[in-house]
Amino acid sequence: MNRLEQLLVFCQEEPNDPFNWYALTLEYQKSDPQKAGEGYDKLVQDFPGYVPTYYHAGQFWAEAGEEDKAKAIYEAGIHQAEQAKDFHALRELKGALQRWMDEWEM
Numbered sequence: 001m002n003r004l005e006q007l008l009v010f011c012q013e014e015p016n017d018p019f020n021w022y023a024l025t026l027e028y029q030k031s032d033p034q035k036a037g038e039g040y041d042k043l044v045q046d047f048p049g050y051v052p053t054y055y056h057a058g059q060f061w062a063e064a065g066e067e068d069k070a071k072a073i074y075e076a077g078i079h080q081a082e083q084a085k086d087f088h089a090l091r092e093l094k095g096a097l098q099r100w101m102d103e104w105e106m
Helices: 003-013 018-031 033-046 052-063 067-084 087-104
Strands: none
Touching (some): 003 018, 018 033, 018 052, 033 052, 033 067, 052 067, 067 087
């Protein structure tokens, strides 16, 4: 069983564990951008409090040229990190948003 198949099994066995979906989405990002995008959308919608999602999702959508979506995801992640008092993630997300905005001159 390869890594992708194993992660799919984990998601079936524990569908309410956001880490399983996060790991699956990161794996899809290597080979199937459409499924990765669907995974990030699922994570943001179904597990909005899972803060690790937002950094990678923002990067993913920015690289895909979806500037508005990337900005919205970074901002949502900043809000979630503030709510969770996850100051490390908050710094990372604010930095990523600022770098991205500087790069795209938004």
